[in-house]
Amino acid sequence: GAGVSQSPSNKVTEKGKDVELRCDPISGHTALYWYRQSLGQGLEFLIYFQGNSAPDKSGLPSDRFSAERTGGSVSTLTIQRTQQEDSAVYLCASSVKGAAFFGQGTRLTVV
C-alpha cells in the first residue's frame, strides 16, 4: 500500500490476555518504530528496527512487551498478560532518510 498500515485499528482485551499488534511498513523503508501514546500525552518510544542491526529495545516498559520484524518488513508487537496501564494508542512508523511516516495506530483498551 501507499502508507503504513496497522491492524487492528481497535482492540479491546481482558486483563491478563496476550495481544498482537501488526504493522505493515512502507515498502523499502529500512527503519521501523513502535511508539505508545496515551491520551493527551507525547510519544513514548518502545522499539526501533534498522535494517539488519540488532533492534533498540531500550523503550520497552517491561518484559511483557516484545516485538519482531520478519524479513525486514512486517512487524508484530506482542504484549503478554496485559494490564490496564497498557491501554493506549500504539503507533508504528517506518522511515527513510530520517523522516518517519506513521500509521493510524491501534487503540488498545484493557478491561
Next chain:
Amino acid sequence: GDSVTQMEGPVTLSEEAFLTINCTYTATGYPSLFWYVQYPGEGLQLLLKATKADDKGSNKGFEATYRKETTSFHLEKGSVQVSDSAVYFCALSPSAGNNRKLIWGLGTSLAVNP
C-alpha cells in the same frame, strides 16, 4: 546524548495571529530536523523538514529554519487558522553513530480561537 526541547503548551491564539513554537536541540554533528503535526483524532504527519544548516523547511504556510549557531528549529506561521489547532512535535534524526533513531520533543498543543 541527543535531545530535543520544545516550548511547553498549551499555546492559545486568536485567528490570524503570528505563531512561534520554539525548538532547540542537542546533537553531535549535523542532524536532520523535523516538525510533525497531529490533528485531533488523527495520526502524526510530517509537516516539514530541514537536513542541513540554514535550510528552511516550509509547508502549509509554516516555516522553520535550521540554525546551527543557536541549535534551533523554531516553527513559525504568519497567520494561524482555526484548522491549525493541533499538537506539534519537533524531532531530530542523528547524523552520527550506529543508532539513528528519531529523538522527539514532548509536543506543543496549539489552540486557535475564531
